[in-house]
Amino acid sequence: MAAPMEDHADAELPRKDITKSTPQNSKSGWNDRRRHRNCVDRVDFACKHNPYVKFMLAAMENIGCPVVPETHIICEPCAEDSPVNGGFDPVNGQIVLCENKSPSQRILSTLLTHELIHAYDHCRAKVDWTDLRHLACSEIRASSLSGDCSFLSDAIYSWKFRFRKQHQACVRSRALSSILSVRDVPCHEAEKAIDDVWDTCFRDHAPFNRIPRRPSDLKDAAPSPSQSTEGKPPS
Numbered sequence: 001m002a003a004p005m006e007d008h009a010d011a012e013l014p015r016k017d018i019t020k021s022t023p024q025n026s027k028s029g030w031n032d033r034r035r036h037r038n039c040v041d042r043v044d045f046a047c048k049h050n051p052y053v054k055f056m057l058a059a060m061e062n063i064g065c066p067v068v069p070e071t072h073i074i075c076e077p078c079a080e081d082s083p084v085n086g087g088f089d090p091v092n093g094q095i096v097l098c099e100n101k102s103p104s105q106r107i108l109s110t111l112l113t114h115e116l117i118h119a120y121d122h123c124r125a126k127v128d129w130t131d132l133r134h135l136a137c138s139e140i141r142a143s144s145l146s147g148d149c150s151f152l153s154d155a156i157y158s159w160k161f162r163f164r165k166q167h168q169a170c171v172r173s174r175a176l177s178s179i180l181s182v183r184d185v186p187c188h189e190a191e192k193a194i195d196d197v198w199d200t201c202f203r204d205h206a207p208f209n210r211i212p213r214r215p216s217d218l219k220d221a222a223p224s225p226s227q228s229t230e231g232k233p234p235s
Helices: 024-049 051-062 104-124 130-144 160-182 186-203
Strands: 071-076 088-089 095-098
Touching: 024 051, 024 071, 024 104, 051 104, 088 104, 095 104, 104 130, 130 160, 130 186, 160 186
Parallel strands: 071 095
Antiparallel strands: 088 095
16 A cells, blocks of 8 residues: 655655755845745646646545645745756655746646656655666656647647657657756666666556547546556566
């Protein structure tokens, strides 16, 4: 039986320090408070109204790792030169969103879905975030299932054969970028890790039934504890 998120703190995702100290003059302080308030409001809206975020929150609860947004989803300022927009912290069981890098509701909702997939993987599987192949697996899944690569219209996506490889290329590119942003490894090592786990992890759509391209794809994919565990990290 899975434990709450706080109890899954047995591994730490190595990542560069993305937070920053903020100056205290009145103008910058007001801007910082406004960005923070906007981020918090967008998180609240996503958790209540975005179908993909709501689906992932339900999936987390159903496998025994309920997410309390006020506790587990944190808005923080990040260094402007940081290559990341947020991350999942397995030690504290929290999702950190860069409040100065989420300028719209759509961007934040997609980012939050991405990080919730990492949290889901951490809850359901024995993920060793220090293992490059485990990290690659979760990045592949998060890039594929979160909407990161669903930038084409439904009409274009209907041409499945023509555009399937475009989606895969996008997932590979984003997974590679994510790995290199949190791990100090040569590019060829990150690429090899992606290649090693690609077939298993790209095919694993849990807790969805398929790659979700539109809200209607969620209707027949009610999250439950019996969802496939095909994508447990390769040993």
